[in-house]
Amino acid sequence: MKRPVASGIAGLDYLLHGGFPAGASVLVEGAPGTGKTTLGMQFLYHGATVDKEAGIYLTFEELPEQIYEDMLAFGWDLRQLEKENLLRVICISPEILLEQMMQPEGLFEQIVREMNCRRVVIDSISLMHDGLDAESRKNVYRIRNILRKLSLTSLLLREQTDPERTEITYEHYVADGVIRLALQKHMEKYRKRTLEITKMRGTRILEGEHVYRITDKGIHLIPALSMVEDRGLRKDVSVVPTGIARLDELLCGGIASGTAFILDTNSKANYKYIMGSIFAQRLLAGERTISMVPSISTLFDSKRIMALFGVDLLEAVEQGKAYFLDHFERPAPKGFEQAVIQLNHVSDEEYHQYLDEKLGPIVNESRDKGENWFAYYDLNTMFSERGKSFVKRFFAEEVNRARAVGLTLIILCNFAEIDDETSAFLERTCNGVIRTWVDGAYQYLQVTKSPHGRMSEPLLIENIAEKPFIRLI
Ligand SMILES: Nc1ncnc2c1ncn2[C@@H]1O[C@H](COP(=O)(O)OP(=O)(O)O)[C@@H](O)[C@H]1O
Ligand SMILES: [Mg+2]
Structure with missing residues (x-):
């Protein structure tokens, strides 16, 4: 079995028994502000800096400059990684991306090969299809197949418009994994951010809602049910x-x-x-x-x-x-x-x-x-x-x-x-x-x-x- 691909979030890797399955396309969904962009970038930043794996961030709405700026708050110098050919942030229209992806030896494939890219984030998959018609559904399926063919481990970010409604959409079936981010009212006093893995191909999931925070170093997740080790216990007891x-x-x-x-x-x-x-x-x-x-x-x-x-x-x-x-x-x-x-x-x-x-x-x-x-x-x-x-x-x-x-x-x-x-x-x-x-x-x-x-x-x-x-x- 291939080595799992570390997400860059220690608690999440613990839940995943090491990381995402290599080559998997994972849907990451959540309402605006839940931390999808942060999670996506943390995945690429960790890959580039720790595992020396190159990554591509595809965005349809935000300009690279804005993203560089925002991510500096976490101490992530993305410009430097671009210089080292370990990262690309590409702002593109969904139509052109699809067109380029579909072409064998097209621009997308060229960049992937040239960088030896291993990781991809698409922000967001919601914009790859503008309806529920059969043709736009097929786009999601096509993209997943291309990413899989190129052995890219990818995060497909999905904007959740109505957080109260957790409907199952076509993307859930197509994706190899699904991660749901939420911001919930908690005990009337404060809000808590939670992450839940609802699907992950070939992996035993640690079920439940796991609380995370966005800190000045990015997302920090603490798996539920973990406690401090009792070091007082003698190791030699029978x-x-x-x-x-x-x-x-x-x-x-x-x-x-x-x-x-x-x-x-x-x-x-x-x-x-x-x-x-x-x-x-x-x-x-x-x-x-x-x-x-x-x-x-x-x-x-x-x-x-x-x-x-x-x-x-x-x-x-x-x-x-x-x-x-x-x-x-x-x-x-x-x-x-x-x-x-x-x-x-x-x-x-x-x-x-x-x-x-x-x-x-x-x-x-x-x-x-x-x-x-x-x-x-x-x-x-x-x-x-x-x-x-x-x-x-x-x-x-x-x-x-x-x-x-x-x-x-x-x-x-x-x-x-x-x-x-x-x-x-x-x-x-x-x-x-x-x-x-x-x-x-x-x-x-x-x-x-x-x-x-x-x-x-x-x-x-x-x-x-x-x-x-x-x-x-
Ligand atoms: N340095 C930081 N420290 C704490 N929280 C931050 C920091 N930077 C951004 N955030 C929080 O992260 C959230 C934005 O996350 P983002 O990844 O852009 O969400 P999404 O892509 O899901 O809309 C905002 O709600 C903001 O409050
Ligand atoms: Mg975002």
Whole structure:
């Protein structure tokens, strides 16, 4: 595959996995003032100065002098590049351009060859056709074919007359890619500029509206969902896979030992498999586990789900690898009795001391042997059984205590049922957040916080027949 052609905007190249596909004709549309000319020139300026690729800017309305003048504001000395034969700004009428382009060995082709031109910007394609009749449509198609034949990577700028109406026009079908620039009202206070890639041949698109600014160095785009890297995390910590392939990729291998993750879910269906897969993997990795039995399911359910993942929970119990905390007095499967710590009679005041007495000796003894512990904490049950103030008062402390003894923690909760302030507090306290939600008939998953600092895009959850019973797309 040919190397992608860098756009000259770092954030955009990130979204494009390196740049535009070589030889592609990309439609760039937006209302006047959104930055099409700036983007087009930045593409050519970067090509000429960094990649030493010559470019041509074809304009139908503005005079080269005016463009030189405007671009100096970004520190781009276009005249100098013209002298070095790395750039041409050509003001021409659409009719003559078309005529010259259509001629084999015509003026356009001559200039392209003479300069060894690799990049072209046409400002604007809207003026190449003055209607929707078949003949003017064909012009767009012809131009794309000529640009492609000459292996030119090109940006076709398109003036959007009515930004409210994002109609699909003929150009969208003909172009290899479509980028939409917009200026939107945001929170009634200020306007934000956004860029969205709606099409790009042969490239996996990072979906969404990405915010950019026009600075004194040109367009600066910050991809949505990117965060500052958490450099505090040690590189040598071990990770245990979640067993869900795509999720492990996003988490750089799995959940790092000694970290705390929140699994935010409001759907009853799929979290069982996410949790089940994570839990089974920890047991298979030889870790010892403590889990809170949720109010809405029982140890019989846990045993059945572990069996689906190839883990015999009774065997784990017998080996002292699995302990359970239960807030309810209820039957447990045969053989589980000694592994269940009953909390229903324990008051809030006694809670921590009681747990320390019950679990402390077991955890300490095994830590001396270098064994790792994993805990599954059900915040929904804690909220319903102990109340919000108890959670707020002790949660951070519990997470810190768990981390201090090297415990890996997964906390199940439902942000939708708790207030913003509390959920922000929970997010801050943890190293990672995996969110799931239902939209219509679909369920989504997104890593919104991770120890590596990257957020993921939202992924669709698909149910499958084999382990781990879900797949992220
Ligand atoms: N040096 C600069 N700093 C910040 N913004 C600028 C600068 N120069 C131009 N702009 C902004 O860029 C916009 C013009 O962009 P332009 O590329 O000409 O848009 P379009 O071609 O889509 O009409 C204007 O709205 C202007 O406010
Ligand atoms: Mg313009």
